[in-house]
Amino acid sequence: MPNDDNIVLAHGESGLATKRLIENVFAPKFSNPILERMEDSAIVEIQSKKLAFTTDGFIVEPIFFTGGDIGKLAASGTINDLAAMGAKPKYFSASFIIEEGLKISDLDKIANSFAETIHRYNSELIAADTKVVPRGTGGGIYIAVSGIGEVIIDVGLDKIQPYDDIVISGDIARHSAAILAARENIDTNPILLSDCAPLWEIVKLAIDENIEIHTMRDPTRGGLATVLVEISEQTNLGMTIDEAKIPIEPQVKSLCDIYGFDPLYLANEGKMIFIVRNGDGEKLVELLRKNPLSQNAELIGSVSQQDGVVLKTETGGKRKLIMLEGEQLPRIC
Template structure:
């Protein structure tokens, strides 16, 4: 398998990064792409624009808390929002397997329309392709989006600075554990549900109170662990987390313990982390807590000076634990 693509190349961890750096950047090399932000940050006729694209192949296509349609809109809206942009317009492309239910397709399209309305964006272009039976797994969706970057905002993965306070807007691992249980027909107590949600209005309120936020990222594939390692490498800083402060639902934590997975490595679809200068951190945290998608926001760590870029966590028992970039797939086709 050394010279072939495997599922591990799609998990958002080390194999994904190696594929991007050693193959795609080798041929697509340019200054915009090389920054590897969630969106391309463009300056066109003195207008600052964010542009992004994403594909969605999740299995199952319907799950507690959402479906592939809702997910496709939230994923693209969120990539624009965490880049410091106001999402405006999306395109949507469907690859549909022959024999797919038109009734299910209508449910998905209706879900997309409802999510667009909630996020205040419009789908203004699209495409549909149908492949023979067995040529796809039901339905795949690609969405692209553009938005205008807010004035006086400069958000990049490479902008983290020593002293920055790291905040997440809520509990981690909700989406990943829900999909894992749904796919394997596992039942646990409590209400396991995906956190799939558009974050653009939350981000807008955060930037209203503090346009000086250095980094915002949504923790999707590879979870918080992957995102923090990417930021540490891009900014050449180290990150110190506090395990006591990381918000995780009790039922999610219990399910993770039973299944032997770490919630820090599980995908989220409605969670972000931000790096805020210390003097603005409390104001940003308070503003986040006033929003429905930030009620459980928490300060989880800070940027510290170290000899090499790394992420580590001060544990419950007083030790230190290295949080490395994911190196294997906990769950393929998570988004």
């Protein structure tokens, strides 16, 4: 008889233990007519002529952190990848790779967070799988997610023009800083919360108000700087960024100073970079600040015809941003 409190290998062997796990943990949270058929593939009808399709894997340590958990992270990250392409989230599939020994009560919380996040936009999980790996080999739980969204507006790197405005939807590096604080048992005052959040609503706000959006990106691994450098390299356009305009919470800055991290390269899980028509940036900032998810949005720079991404420093100098060789802080998302 499998342990009722912890995940055991039998929960991954497609027998009665697996059936009970699905019925008790997953089915109550994700119930919908498509998933309830429990067939090998989900069949859906979508009217849109253009769809966005994304896939990602999520590993984070610890799996619970201030401001979220791996369930919220996996759902938000997938939604934000769709939103960055101007797509409204519709359907998801997920594979939960669970380590033997994980408390079932913790799995229940994670599944609930995932469900609450996708249901925020009336989207559904329509295909799912669970696997159990032996103790010591799985980091608690990993989640692989694919998402489909209905494209509402066309955006892309090919639409970026010189002098376009560059807007960040809020303060940077908070997710990485929250993970660091959790790992090192650092108490901050006020408590440092991860920015982990789904962002379709702020993208929709910009669309509804006819902001001319040319491209969007969510600056997760590698942070703000890496994404800007990637865009610059892919478009052969430059950027000028004003360091003084980049919002950073004081606790985040303090942690970065202590550990020698550059916040420009730390991950965010609830921020969006907007590149919009010249002149639309200030209007977008005003709109975004009306939403709690983007209340400290800032216009941080513009696209240029120079080479690369140049940061105008707070001391009056200039620094060329580059792509780092690796992550400053691994296993954060």
